[in-house]
Amino acid sequence: MNKPLVAILSGAGVSTDSGIPDYRGPNGLWRQDPEAEKLVTYEYYMGDPEIRRRAWRMRRETGALQAAPNAAHLAVAELEKSGIPVRVLTQNVDGLHQLAGMPARKVLELHGTARAVVCTACHERTPMQEALARVEAGEDDPPCRSCGGILKPATVLFGEHLDPVVLGEAAAIAKACQIFIAVGSSLQVHPAAGLAGVAADHGARLIVVNAEPTPYDDRAEKVVREPIGTALPALLRGLTKESNH
Ligand code: ZN
Numbered sequence: 001m002n003k004p005l006v007a008i009l010s011g012a013g014v015s016t017d018s019g020i021p022d023y024r025g026p027n028g029l030w031r032q033d034p035e036a037e038k039l040v041t042y043e044y045y046m047g048d049p050e051i052r053r054r055a056w057r058m059r060r061e062t063g064a065l066q067a068a069p070n071a072a073h074l075a076v077a078e079l080e081k082s083g084i085p086v087r088v089l090t091q092n093v094d095g096l097h098q099l100a101g102m103p104a105r106k107v108l109e110l111h112g113t114a115r116a117v118v119c120t121a122c123h124e125r126t127p128m129q130e131a132l133a134r135v136e137a138g139e140d141d142p143p144c145r146s147c148g149g150i151l152k153p154a155t156v157l158f159g160e161h162l163d164p165v166v167l168g169e170a171a172a173i174a175k176a177c178q179i180f181i182a183v184g185s186s187l188q189v190h191p192a193a194g195l196a197g198v199a200a201d202h203g204a205r206l207i208v209v210n211a212e213p214t215p216y217d218d219r220a221e222k223v224v225r226e227p228i229g230t231a232l233p234a235l236l237r238g239l240t241k242e243s244n245h
Contacts, residue, residue, distance in 0.1 A: 003083065003084050003085060003243050004084070004085075004177075004178035004179050004243060005085045005086075005087070005173075005176055005177045005178055005179070006079065006084055006085065006086045006087070006177060006178070006179045006180075006181065006239065007086075007087050007088075007089060007173050007174060007177035007179070007180045007181070007195075007199065007204070008076055008086065008087070008088050008089070008180075008181045008183060009089045009090075009091070009180065009181070009182040009183065009185055009192070009195055009196065010076070010088055010089065010090040010091065010092060010097065010183055010184060010185070011025070011090075011091045011092070011182070011183065011184040011185025011186065011187075011210075012024070012025050012028065012091065012092060012184060012185070013183065013184020013185065013210060013211065013228055014072050014073065014090075014092065014096075014183055014184040014228060014232075015067070015070075015073075015092050015094055015096055015184075016184070016228075017070035017071065017072065017228070017229045018067045018068060018069065018070045018073075018094070018096055019067055020064060020067050020092075020094055020096075023040075024040070024091075024111070024158075024189070025186055025188070025189065030158075036058075037158065038051055039051060039054055039055040039058060040055070040155075040157050040158055041157060041158040041159050042152075042157040042158065042159035042160045043159050045152060045157060046120065046150060046152075049141055052141045052150070053140045053141050056131075056135045056140060056141060056142070057135075057140075059114075059128075059132060059135075059153070060132055060135050060136065064094060064114055065114070065115065065128060065129065065132075067094060067096065068096075068099070069096045069097070069099050069100035070096075070229060071229045071230070071232075071233055072183070072184075072228050072229055072232045072233070073096045073097055073099070073100035073102075074100050074101070074233075075232050075233035075236045075237075076088060076097060076100065076102060076232075076236065077097070077100040077101035077102045078101075078236070079236045079239065079240060080101075080102055080103070080106065081101070082240045082244075084239065084240065084243055086102070086106060087106050087107075087108065087173045087177070088102055088106060088107045088108065089108045089110060089170045089173065089174075089192070089195060090107060090108065090109055090110060090111075091110050091111055091185060091189070091192050092109075092111070093109065093111050093112055093113050093114040093115075093153075093155045094114060094115075095109075095113055095114070095115045108166055108169055108170050108173070109166070110156075110162060110166060110167070110170060110192045111155055111156045111162070111192075112153070112154045112155040112156050112163070113153075113154050113155065114128060114153050114154070114155055115127065115128050115129075115154075116128055116153070116154035117130075117131045117151045117152065117153055117154060118151070118152060118153075118154045119144035119146065119147060119149045119150070119151055120149055120150045120151070120152055121144060121147050121148075121149025121150065122144060122146055122147040122149055124144060124146050124147075125154060126145075128153065128154075131151060162191065162192070167191060170192075170195055171195065171198055174195040174196075174198040174199040174202070174204070175198060175199070175202045176202075177199055177204050178203075178204055178205065179204060179205045179207065179239070180195075180196060180199035180200070180204040180205070180206050180207070181207045181208075181209065181235070182196045182206070182207070182208050182209070182210070182214070182216065183208075183209040183210065183228060183232055184209065184210060184228050185210060185214070186210065186212060186214060187208075187210075187214040187215055187216050188214070188215065193215070193216075196208075196214075196216045196219075197216060197219070200216070200219045205221045206219055206220045206221060207220060207221060207222045207223075207224070207235065208220045208222070208223045208224065209223075209224040209226075209228060209231055209232055209235065210223075210224075210225070211225060211227075
């Protein structure tokens with residue numbers, strides 16, 4: 001029997017057990033604090049050196065790169081190791097699915113990654129760790145070492161567009177999958193959220209795991225409201241059993 005292609009849309013709720021709060025969701029921290037939102041808004045970031053200095057201080061202080069994968073990330077990696085084809089479409093920028101053992105080529109980072117920085121002039125990518133070490137050493141707004149341009153995290157800031165190539169691949173996966181699991185996402189931030197609708201339109205079984213209701217609940221075959229750290233591992237173990245019969 002052919003194993004189903006499982007697509008997992010992973011939202012902020014997947015990483016909260018790793019100590020990473022919801023920053024960019026509709027009720028996220030950044031949305032509630034206009035001053036904090038400026039630090040992650042392209043126009044302000046590029047136009048104001050003081051905003052950049054504050055953004056670098058914030059990145060240094062939050063220590064997001066130290067976070068470790070939790071039970072939900074590990075369960076997803078385990079599903080993939082069981083031989084079921086899995087693709088992760090993540091709204092998170094923390095890289096925790098890969099750290100948990102998901103092969104990087106099977107993870108699409110819709111909002112980019114906070115583990116790298118990119119030069120806004122020459123587009124060179126370098127590790128975030130390196131840039132943070134420079135901040136630690138006293139550079140309060142480290143410029144690109146190749147061209148002197150402004151460095152930004154390799155994430156999609158407010159005011160920036162999602163990478164059309166990544167988005168196209170995500171849509172192709174949503175169309176092709178047999179099972180689409182939306183987990184820890186309010187499914188309110190488009191275009192990422194629309195992927196659940198695309199999957200359902202193309203005949204996938206839609207499963208929603210989220211504490212709060214989402215706009216796609218009425219299209220889901222199953223809606224799970226329990227905490228993600230226990231609910232997702234249980235759900236994925238069930239899928240593994242189901243597809244091995
Ligand atoms: Zn550069």
